[in-house]
Amino acid sequence: MTLDLILFLVLSLIAIASALGMLLSRNAVYSALYLVLNFVTVAVFYLLLSAPFIAMAQITVYAGAIMVLFLFVIMLLGADALPKSEVLPWQRPLAVVLSVLLGIEAAYLLITKARPVGDILPPADAVNATENLQQLGIALFREYLLPFEVVSILLLVAMVGAIVLTKKEKGVRN
Amino acid sequence: MIPVDYYIVLSAILFTIGVLGVLIRRNALIIFMSIELMLNAANLAIVAFGSAFESFSGQVFAFFVIAVAAAEVAVGLALIVEIFKSKKSIDVDQVSSLKG
Numbered sequence: 001m002t003l004d005l006i007l008f009l010v011l012s013l014i015a016i017a018s019a020l021g022m023l024l025s026r027n028a029v030y031s032a033l034y035l036v037l038n039f040v041t042v043a044v045f046y047l048l049l050s051a052p053f054i055a056m057a058q059i060t061v062y063a064g065a066i067m068v069l070f071l072f073v074i075m076l077l078g079a080d081a082l083p084k085s086e087v088l089p090w091q092r093p094l095a096v097v098l099s100v101l102l103g104i105e106a107a108y109l110l111i112t113k114a115r116p117v118g119d120i121l122p123p124a125d126a127v128n129a130t131e132n133l134q135q136l137g138i139a140l141f142r143e144y145l146l147p148f149e150v151v152s153i154l155l156l157v158a159m160v161g162a163i164v165l166t167k168k169e170k171g172v173r174n
Numbered sequence: 175m176i177p178v179d180y181y182i183v184l185s186a187i188l189f190t191i192g193v194l195g196v197l198i199r200r201n202a203l204i205i206f207m208s209i210e211l212m213l214n215a216a217n218l219a220i221v222a223f224g225s226a227f228e229s230f231s232g233q234v235f236a237f238f239v240i241a242v243a244a245a246e247v248a249v250g251l252a253l254i255v256e257i258f259k260s261k262k263s264i265d266v267d268q269v270s271s272l273k274g
Contacts, residue, residue: 107183
């Protein structure tokens with residue numbers, strides 16, 4: 001067992017445990033904090049995959065901006081713990097069975113049909129140098145320039161949409 | 175040296191946990207967090223494939239997915255706040271006004 005593999009196994013245990021903690025905790029604030037832990041472990045996976053820019057973007061955008069937004073809304077609504085309302089009693093077991101089936105199906109397809117080949121090399125010093133960022137920037141602004149611009153318009157539309165949705169309209173009585 | 179399969183299997187497990195969260199939780203915020211978890215799992219698979227094929231396209235697509243997730247969260251949380259204002263609850267079972 002190499003050091004990389006040990007690191008991978010420990011990190012994946014933390015990632016799965018924090019995802020399950022997000023799923024199972026009763027309080028929404030705890031769920032959000034478990035999800036932050038999960039995002040940080042995934043960021044470390046990106047570092048292992050020699051993608052340092054994506055790792056930093058993951059931490060700033062996901063663990064920083066998105067989760068702070070979530071925590072704001074949880075505290076704003078004061079809805080951290082919902083009262084239990086079990087409308088469909090058979091829904092929970094059925095959901096568990098269906099997702100276990102989905103997991104088995106995904107594992108089967110990956111192992112038999114779409115078996116990806118190749119190993120991921122440990123991030124060498126050269127990959128983490130500035131050339132990595134340079135090449136990413138070249139790929140982003142040459143090959144993928146149009147999608148990049150479309151994403152900027154998408155962000156603008158999302159901003160306008162969020163403002164329009166939460167704004168109080170004049171003359172409309174609620 | 176980690177085989178790329180390991181990353182794909184981990185991504186599949188995280189995605190399945192996200193699906194389970196959408197199916198069994200009734201709190202709209204937790205459902206939303208599970209969707210974020212699924213997007214994250216897909217991102218992990220994309221970056222793993224990009225790293226295995228030594229291409230930068232994987233990282234670029236992961237970057238786009240992060241941007242789209244940020245936009246989706248902004249609009250979705252605005253919707254949840256509006257639903258809470260009108261229904262006084264974010265239990266998804268209460269939001270059934272359109273049911274025939």
